Amino acid sequence: MVPLNWYLMLSAAVFSIGVFGFLTRRNIIIMFMSVELMLNAVNISLVAFSHYLQDLRGQVLVFFIVTVAAAEAAIGLAIIIALFRNKATAHVDDMNEMKG
Amino acid sequence: MLPKLFFGWFAFAIIALSVLVITRRNPVHSVMWMLLLFFQIASMYLFLNAEFIAAIQVIVYAGAILVLFLFVVLLLNLREELLANRFINAWPVGLVFAGAIFAGTLSAVVAFVPNFSGQYTVDVINRETHTKALGQLLYTDFLFPFEIASLILLIAIIGAIVLAKKRMRS
Helix, strand or coil, X not given: CCCHHHHHHHHHHHHHHHHHHHHHECEHHXXXXXXXXXXXXXXXXXXXXXXXXXXXXXXXXXXXXXXXXXXXXXXXXXXXXXXXXXXXXXXXXXXXXXXX | CHHHHHHHHHHHHHHHHHHHHHHCCCHHHHHHHHHHHHHHHHHHHHHCCCHHHHHHHHHHHHHHHHHHHHHHHHHCCCCHHHHCCCXXXXXXXXXXXXXXXXXXXXXXXXXXXXXXXXXXXXXXXXXXXXXXXXXHHHHHCCHHHHHHHHHHHHHHHHHHHHXXXXXXCC
């Protein structure tokens, strides 16, 4: 039997990789994919908890997270398209119109 | 022994693929690696006896969200993006920050022992089937959040259309 800690460590590792990608990449699409990576890391830990605590509520939470991730992807990608139409770049450092 | 081997393979593949996703220069390659990553995560859910979650991982994440990403990447012209620097100059700061998050979480979970056990054991789930057990919970205890989730999806549809449509010149 695999201990629960291993799954939590794997989840922590994937989450940290997502944080690193979000902080250091400047391509807006890759930054967005890093956010999805973090959501998936949380899903892994929730499903593992749900299996080891023998309670299905964690998986219901995963269900809602997938719903919110789908909504977030649709809106986020629409924002990227609107930005690209105005600026023709996917590099977040070039988007500084609202800088005070 | 065998479950640990399986877990080792999944952990290795998931971590290696996540690193590949965030380090590729071309976003199309990133999306392709992420597709592989989502399939690995779905097989890990099967390994954890969560077959419905594995199915929605493949259908929603790999089938819908990644196709959306791929469409957007292919719609945008990213020629000059391939010539830019891959990481920002201050990437060691990001590495330290992510490493600190990893170390902090690791110190919290390394001694964690689960000592609560609910009613949904593997036998119960196998008898009732996973989808039915999850659906019963979803439509009784979580009915209100379920309705809110449908509202969120509706708002997402309207928002995506409003944001991405061309402005009318009047």
